[in-house]
């Protein structure tokens with residue numbers, strides 16, 4: 001993966017830049033030593049590594065603004081970073097770039113019970129929001145598996161999801177407002193404590209923009225009262241097809257479960273070995289269906305789901321009998337990635353989404369591809385919404401293995417696009433899927449996206465090298481190509 | 496001239512010409528909300544109403560695609576056959592704006608980012624808008640999003656298109672998420688509460704685990720205008736909570752709320768349907784002699800304070816009601832005010848935040864008053880650059896949202 005050519009002039013000015021940043025963020029807000037910088041050299045996608053030019057850790061919006069204004073003035077690139085758990089290389093540093101680390105902006109600013117929202121700085125962890133409101137029976141719904149570590153700023157940048165987003169939505173459906181700083185240092189507020197921001201929905205545009213449009217310095221997140229009860233069902237099937245069918249049938253019955261996850265044999269075995277969640281080991285696929293709401297609803301739906309599952313040939317059905325057991329069912333799923341990490345020296349996590357009905361086809365194609373390239377693949381999915389997480393097992397010490405794993409991964413993602421899905425459901429494009437963007441999008445689709453980028457960051461200083469395979473200059477994108485001499489609408493009905 | 500293209504290529508052709516010659520186009524679907532927004536004066540109309548038809552509907556996948564000019568009633572009829580719906584419950588503002596009911600297109604609904612009472616539980620059009628094909632102001636056809644819910648591939652251009660009132664691009668086809676229709680619907684009604692007490696009750700209800708899909712308060716001056724008999728007959732204010740879902744769940748939740756707040760009247764599914772449609776479509780202000788109607792989105796707990804502040808400035812004759820647990824206010828002001836009450840309405844928001852849109856007013860007023868909430872300078876400048884990134888020559892609905900672009 002080629003990154004933009006480092007700017008030698010900026011690298012040369014390094015010590016001057018370090019000093020200028022230290023003046024903006026006094027104390028120990030600047031990290032410049034090469035050993036200390038090494039902790040930032042990669043994010044969750046560890047196959048890519050690069051030590052940044054320098055890292056700066058501001059603790060106020062004003063400092064973020066000054067840092068950006070300074071970088072903008074001297075033409076230095078900036079890479080925002082939250083907790084660095086991105087799985088797509090979104091926070092991968094640049095050799096000539098300032099790494100803007102937001103982890104010190106880590107305070108909850110307000111809990112507004114009556115308006116059901118929390119105002120927080122971007123470096124607060126995802127779980128930190130729920131922790132701040134749990135004592136009064138509230139929670140923050142989007143729950144990525146990385147929620148202990150990942151920041152809400154990172155969640156907004158990646159539009160992160162979780163196992164409960166089938167019913168409760170992704171980050172984008174749960175953010176009410178943000179404060180952000182543009183690359184020129186100007187501070188902009190979008191939304192607030194009310195619903196639906198006025199004017200263009202730039203809040204929706206910012207969510208999922210992977211740190212390319214602005215730096216989020218404050219968030220207002222919607223919190224929800226925790227459902228009165230929740231129960232998880234573990235349902236085993238003797239084939240992936242039967243599991244996939246059951247998912248379709250549950251939805252066809254008008255049920256939108258709180259969560260609906262599926263794991264294949266390899267993932268089940270790895271998770272059970274790691275967590276002892278109580279998963280059956282004699283099944284090919286396992287569904288976790290969580291039903292939440294008032295007791296009457298949960299009883300009613302659990303009976304319906306069990307009936308559907310049996311009709312679809314479930315070989316085992318088990319309902320959580322206690323809150324501890326429910327959490328244990330989920331613990332296995334949430335630990336699936338590290339669990340797979342224990343059965344293979346390395347693994348590569350993919351993240352395509354497909355129309356749910358294509359699941360059996362895609363799984364069988366994937367199995368064939370796995371056999372052909374000789375790499376095993378374990379599968380966990382957000383089954384309710386068709387978001388796949390194939391985990392490709394490989395050993396980085398074997399020559400060529402990483403390349404083979406990446407090629408296999410790319411083939412899986414292309415398959416997702418081929419069946420009507422997309423390259424990434426929640427992990428983002430980053431550097432990882434950047435060069436596949438042309439597989440999903442036509443040239444004009446990407447040009448429109450890049451023009452939007454120019455509206456925020458005309459010099460392309462924020463997180464370059466991510467998301468777009470080709471960087472066009474904004475001046476070039478802004479040109480007009482008026483096509484003269486064409487026949488004007490010979491066939492268009494007009495009045 | 497009115498251009499009525501029948502496919503995307505023709506839309507490209509018209510906009511390419513308009514861009515090349517710098518000719519502005521008024522972009523319309525059925526035209527049901529043409530009277531909303533700043534007046535647009537264009538010699539030419541780009542009419543998308545001939546781009547019709549549901550092109551994909553897979554009930555098991557909870558997804559539907561349609562050409563942008565497809566009437567919403569047609570889509571809803573298809574969904575109903577499979578016990579599904581558009582969960583964001585788009586209202587029909589046609590009658591409020593002097594146009595016929597039932598005409599609006601799916602493209603228009605999304606371009607105005609409509610949302611009904613279920614907004615509190617299910618989001619607005621933006622939250623259900625998965626994918627789009629559109630033609631920008633340069634005449635370039637592009638797509639964004641897709642047909643799956645989980646999708647973070649590239650920028651979410653669907654989001655700014657929702658609520659852009661046709662000023663960024665002409666949408667030619669859209670894909671939306673659909674959801675199962677609730678098996679049961681029940682409305683609980685309490686009577687005679689003052690605004691503050693009513694909103695406090697709605698807040699308590701919304702803060703409880705009893706999932707609520709509608710939370711409205713109709714003060715006495717509004718309730719009498721209702722065409723829903725038991726509301727009009729109440730002789731005072733009516734506070735309403737809607738419960739939807741599977742029958743045993745709805746019954747259980749209704750009991751929980753009744754226990755919490757004391758006995759409520761229970762209104763069945765049929766009555767609920769007309770009642771919440773009236774709230775959604777602003778029925779109480781349709782055909783009203785009061786020409787000026789505002790829509791305010793505010794922090795829900797601030798609802799009563801906001802209305803109180805407007806009344807304090809404009810006098811008592813300002814009928815208003817609350818939806819979204821207090822977060823949405825519909826308010827009519829006397830037609831005699833030169834600024835349509837804009838100064839008073841917007842001043843009421845400075846403290847708590849939020850925004851006010853002048854939904855209905857005579858054309859001369861809409862030409863002079865800020866119809867949409869004015870934005871802080873840095874944000875306004877950014878929004879202007881976003882506009883330029885789609886429509887650099889300001890061909891599409893120029894001036895509809897902001898004077899100058």
Ligand SMILES: Cc1cc2nc3c(=O)[nH]c(=O)nc-3n(C[C@H](O)[C@H](O)[C@H](O)COP(=O)(O)OP(=O)(O)OC[C@H]3O[C@@H](n4cnc5c(N)ncnc54)[C@H](O)[C@@H]3O)c2cc1C
Nearest residue numbers: 082083084085086090144145151153154157160161211216
């Ligand atoms: C074990 C594991 C499990 C995971 N499970 C899930 C899951 O279930 N669902 C899911 O969606 N993701 C998951 N992820 C991915 C990852 O945790 C999310 O993408 C998360 O939101 C990233 O947050 P972060 O704070 O670590 O951001 P970082 O990794 O630091 O940054 C991610 C991106 O956000 C940008 N960014 C960060 N902060 C800001 C800011 N304040 N302003 C502007 N841009 C910013 C960065 O430039 C970068 O592009 C998982 C990751 C791991 C390692």
